[in-house]
Amino acid sequence: MNTYKLIGPFKQVLPMTGLPLNGALKDEQLNVFEGKVGILLQGETIAKTGDFDTLLNETKIIGAEVVELDGDFVALPGFIDSHTHICSSGSRARDYAFRNSGKTYLEMAELGGGIWYTVTQTRNASQKELEAGIAERASRHLSEGVTTIETKSGYGLTVEEELKMLRAIQAVNKKHAADLVATCLAAHMHPKDFEGSKAEYLEEIGSKLFPILKEEKLANRIDIFVESGAFSPQEAKPYLEKAKAMGFSITIHADQFSTGGSQLAVEVGAVSADHLEASTDKDVEILAKSNTIATALPGATLGLGCAYTPARKLLNAGACLAIASDWNPGSAPMGDLLMQAAVLGAVEKLTNAEVLAGITVRAAAALELTDRGTLAEGALADLAIFPCNNYQEILYQQGKLKPAMVYKRGQKI
Ligand SMILES: [Zn+2]
Secondary structure, eight states: OOOEEEEEEEEEEOOOOSOOSSSOOOGGGSOOEEEEEEEEEETTEEEEEEEHHHHHHHHHHHOOEEEEOOSOOEEEEOEEEOOOOOSOOSOOHHHHHHHHTTOOHHHHHHTTOSHHHHHHHHHHSOHHHHHHHHHHHHHHHHHTTEEEEEEEOOSOOSHHHHHHHHHHHHHHHHHSSSEEEEEEEEETSOOTTOSSOHHHHHHHIIIIIHHHHHHTTOOSEEEEEBSTTSBOHHHHHHHHHHHHHTTOEEEEEESSSSSSHHHHHHHTTOSEEEEOTTOOHHHHHHHHTSSOEEEEOHHHHHHHTOOOOOHHHHHHHTOOEEEOOOOBTTTBOOOOHHHHHHHHHHHHTOOHHHHHHHTTHHHHHHTTOOSSSSOOTTSBOOEEEESSSSTHHHHHTTTOSOOSEEEETTEEO
């Protein structure tokens, strides 16, 4: 259906176009349409943004559905969450309480908590049950303006269980309005019931799971948790090189508690290095000089009560900064991307332009998507429409102001 649809008038439209991919941004660099602005959609994409009355006259010739808004509204591109674990089963509320009462991760694990609890719950869930959980979280994200959601596997930790997770993600993507981008995180940790070394586990995943990912088109992205306790850079490297040779894109859980991951990310040409809470000034510099996108995950900081990603330093050094939720049952249960991005902005002293780019155009780059993240002509008509008269209200209200309307591929949700 290539029918036209005119939406407006908006007080402001921020198309997030014309911004450099890398480095610090000033709010003056934001392209802001103001006054009485209309957005003309053609089918699933943006045809044009401009003066509402002029567009209204044009639509009389071409014929278009007109969605006339009554009140003050500001439109932005739909948000992109480039790092989530919304395919999972079970709550870790007990872990959260334990952690905040001073128990260590080891003590929690001994009490049956920790990531292994989520692995067990996820293995016990059927594919249909996983699909229901993903759909529920995707719907909540979508209602909050997040129109594209990266979704990782990583709680199956056997070839079959990882396949179950990725097939669940694929099934939801086919029927849900939100777009899901699947990532294989079979290398989340060395499963304690695997009989063999870490290298043997990675070898098994690479030789048995990778070809099926290609065959069934389940995922184009490979992720690994590089951390003491998970996989060292030395263990991760051959795995990632194999993935790259097979044509997968790479992303890495890097520098969350210890360093080494971000430097490996640059070395193997990863699209993004995510976390970076422990990154040193040297790591920041190496990342900034590379094409690897730095992804901050303030939801994990809030969940664990630990350090924030040095977002200001990364931007000042010239890095591309995306901001994602890391929504997961263990360390980031909140899953509110806008709130977390706003808080990161307040803590790290980021401009509106830097925060908004981090969840739109720069997040799109972290997923190698060029058809969204802006409201450029031809981009997907994914819109987050806020009930306010000035875009600054959105981050000022720190995520409490939610979209009044969301459009996904031209359709109102
Ligand atoms: Zn994560």
